[in-house]
Amino acid sequence: MAGTTTPVTAGIDPAMGAAGPKPEAFVASVGFWGGVGRKLVRDPVAMTAAAIILIIVAVAILAPWITPMDPYRGSMLKRLKPIGDATYILGSDELGRDMLSRLMMGGRLSLFIGVTPVILAFIIGSGIGILAGYVGGWLNVILMRTIDVFFAFPSVLLAIALSGALGAGVLNSIVSLTCVFVPQIARVAESVTTQIRSRDYVDAAKLSGASTLTILRVQVLGNVLGPIFVYATSLISVSMILASGLSFLGLGVKPPEPEWGLMLNTLRTAIYVNPLVAALPGLAIFIVSISFNLFSDGLRSAMEVKS
Amino acid sequence: MLSFILRRLVAVTPVALGVSVVCFMLVHLAPGDPLSAVLPVDATQETIDSMRAAYGYDKPLPVQYFIWLWHVLQGDLGTSISSGRPVVSEVGRAVVNSLILASVATLIGFTFGTFFGFVAGYFRDSLLDRLASAVSVFGVSVPHYWLGMVMVIIFSATLGWLPPTGAGPDGSGNWRPDFEHLRYMILPALTMSVIPMGVIARTIRALVGDILSQDFVGALRAKGLSEFGVFKHVVKNAAPTALAIMGLQLGYLLGGSILIETVFAWPGTGFLLNSAIFQRDLPLLQGAILVLAMFFVALNLIVDVVQTALDPRIERG
Numbered sequence: 001m002a003g004t005t006t007p008v009t010a011g012i013d014p015a016m017g018a019a020g021p022k023p024e025a026f027v028a029s030v031g032f033w034g035g036v037g038r039k040l041v042r043d044p045v046a047m048t049a050a051a052i053i054l055i056i057v058a059v060a061i062l063a064p065w066i067t068p069m070d071p072y073r074g075s076m077l078k079r080l081k082p083i084g085d086a087t088y089i090l091g092s093d094e095l096g097r098d099m100l101s102r103l104m105m106g107g108r109l110s111l112f113i114g115v116t117p118v119i120l121a122f123i124i125g126s127g128i129g130i131l132a133g134y135v136g137g138w139l140n141v142i143l144m145r146t147i148d149v150f151f152a153f154p155s156v157l158l159a160i161a162l163s164g165a166l167g168a169g170v171l172n173s174i175v176s177l178t179c180v181f182v183p184q185i186a187r188v189a190e191s192v193t194t195q196i197r198s199r200d201y202v203d204a205a206k207l208s209g210a211s212t213l214t215i216l217r218v219q220v221l222g223n224v225l226g227p228i229f230v231y232a233t234s235l236i237s238v239s240m241i242l243a244s245g246l247s248f249l250g251l252g253v254k255p256p257e258p259e260w261g262l263m264l265n266t267l268r269t270a271i272y273v274n275p276l277v278a279a280l281p282g283l284a285i286f287i288v289s290i291s292f293n294l295f296s297d298g299l300r301s302a303m304e305v306k307s
Numbered sequence: 308m309l310s311f312i313l314r315r316l317v318a319v320t321p322v323a324l325g326v327s328v329v330c331f332m333l334v335h336l337a338p339g340d341p342l343s344a345v346l347p348v349d350a351t352q353e354t355i356d357s358m359r360a361a362y363g364y365d366k367p368l369p370v371q372y373f374i375w376l377w378h379v380l381q382g383d384l385g386t387s388i389s390s391g392r393p394v395v396s397e398v399g400r401a402v403v404n405s406l407i408l409a410s411v412a413t414l415i416g417f418t419f420g421t422f423f424g425f426v427a428g429y430f431r432d433s434l435l436d437r438l439a440s441a442v443s444v445f446g447v448s449v450p451h452y453w454l455g456m457v458m459v460i461i462f463s464a465t466l467g468w469l470p471p472t473g474a475g476p477d478g479s480g481n482w483r484p485d486f487e488h489l490r491y492m493i494l495p496a497l498t499m500s501v502i503p504m505g506v507i508a509r510t511i512r513a514l515v516g517d518i519l520s521q522d523f524v525g526a527l528r529a530k531g532l533s534e535f536g537v538f539k540h541v542v543k544n545a546a547p548t549a550l551a552i553m554g555l556q557l558g559y560l561l562g563g564s565i566l567i568e569t570v571f572a573w574p575g576t577g578f579l580l581n582s583a584i585f586q587r588d589l590p591l592l593q594g595a596i597l598v599l600a601m602f603f604v605a606l607n608l609i610v611d612v613v614q615t616a617l618d619p620r621i622e623r624g
Binding site for chain 2: 023054145146148149150152153154155157160161162164165166237241244245248249250251264269271272275278279281282283285286289290294297
């Protein structure tokens with residue numbers, strides 16, 4: 001339509017016009033993300049949570065170089081030393097390995113198997129949801145009804161069923177957790193996209209002659225990724241708990257690899273001998289999980305996305 | 308109302324069929340066929356083929372699915388590979404135990420969750436609100452299997468007040484409502500109740516805040532209704548959603564109790580699933596998951612119907 005009969009838009013790239021700054025951008029010069037960042041910085045809880053996450057991630061990444069002792073080497077004579085021991089600051093595990101070193105190393109795998117499924121599900125789920133929401137019609141019906149089926153399973157059950165059937169292993173537990181989160185993210189993405197599709201500015205972009213791809217990239221993606229992202233960050237905490245839970249059951253990481261869930265499982269036998277040491281790996285999972293939750297809450301209120 | 312229930316039943320049928328397909332495919336996701344776990348390593352090709360034919364694994368997948376579905380509809384979930392007993396009876400016993408535990412946990416969680424939620428919703432930004440928010444963040448962030456371990460450490464290993472594992476003093480798998488058995492239930496039920504507590508508190512807080520900001524509350528106060536009278540109206544408005552969430556939480560707990568049941572060796576479905584997975588007993592795994600998922604679907608349906616019946620604002624069309 002545009003460009004063929006209307007001389008007004010002639011010479012103006014319609015996509016450019018559509019992508020141009022929105023009116024509010026002139027008022028708040030920092031832009032949307034700048035505003036979100038400013039609000040987040042003023043939120044002490046979210047900032048503390050973010051700092052804790054950053055420290056734990058940094059320790060996990062640097063673990064091979066900074067662990068005080070070899071996390072794999074045990075000593076039969078020095079098993080289950082208490083917290084505060086002269087050599088083992090956080091005690092030693094049931095095979096006499098240094099707990100602090102194992103907790104530091106364990107963070108690598110725990111964070112990896114906890115965060116990766118959410119990233120994968122964010123990519124796949126957003127793709128499915130945006131497609132279903134934007135195209136609509138029969139494609140929407142088929143995709144969303146299929147997703148409904150997965151909603152008929154409680155997430156813990158689905159994760160355990162899939163990794164139980166696939167067998168133990170890091171890759172299988174990532175695959176099963178991704179399958180658990182894809183439907184959840186897709187449903188959010190679909191509902192946000194459906195709302196945005198019927199907004200005036202999308203119609204305006206269409207009338208100005210912007211191609212479908214341009215509209216998807218500029219109008220749709222620009223507006224739906226925020227809410228989906230906030231939702232995805234709130235899933236990281238669940239994912240961490242579930243991923244370590246799978247290892248706790250023996251369905252994830254295999255020994256002797258240090259991983260918080262698996263460490264918690266092998267230390268279960270030690271709760272009568274050295275309860276504090278036995279509880280440490282779970283405390284690590286809890287701290288990471290609650291930090292992600294609090295940060296996600298902060299992000300949500302900074303972006304003013306309703307839950 | 309009856310036609311509404313019928314329409315919901317029709318709407319839920321495709322979902323139930325989809326669930327059955329997923330459960331059926333679970334067995335075929337596994338590397339090798341379900342028999343590879345039980346057949347001896349040195350079995351001849353002849354033995355393997357005859358076993359496959361006996362269990363029907365030689366037929367094409369869609370045919371296998373419909374045969375399986377036909378049996379399921381008649382209440383036959385197959386035979387457990389490890390115990391040789393019918394899957395239905397194994398799952399049935401476990402479901403009862405899980406249901407008892409999950410119901411008690413939901414009830415505890417609901418009671419405390421509503422209390423915290425109402426307090427937080429009424430006294431926004433007060434100290435009590437902060438406390439209630441902390442409780443709900445704790446509830447959704449704590450790895451419940453770890454919380455279970457911590458409970459055992461405190462109340463069994465250190466204080467010696469309560470038994471750490473099992474469902475009863477005789478080690479039997481059947482729970483009975485007497486004092487001895489009740490003691491075995493306290494720790495797993497309390498651990499489990501933390502999850503719905505957090506979710507319910509969070510929802511009720513938002514709900515109460517929402518209701519209190521509506522015009523009709525102002526009108527009620529303006530006409531001189533006592534604060535307790537207003538409170539009754541708030542409860543009435545919050546009840547359908549609160550009950551719906553309670554129902555769904557029961558479903559989540561029933562399906563998601565595997566980790567807590569494993570920690571406490573509670574003889575329920577979670578425990579059964581765990582042993583099915585490690586003995587590669589795929590028919591048992593499939594049957595247990597199908598029953599739990601169908602239970603969840605049915606519970607969703609019931610919640611939907613009850614909520615519609617309670618709340619006149621929801622259209623039945």
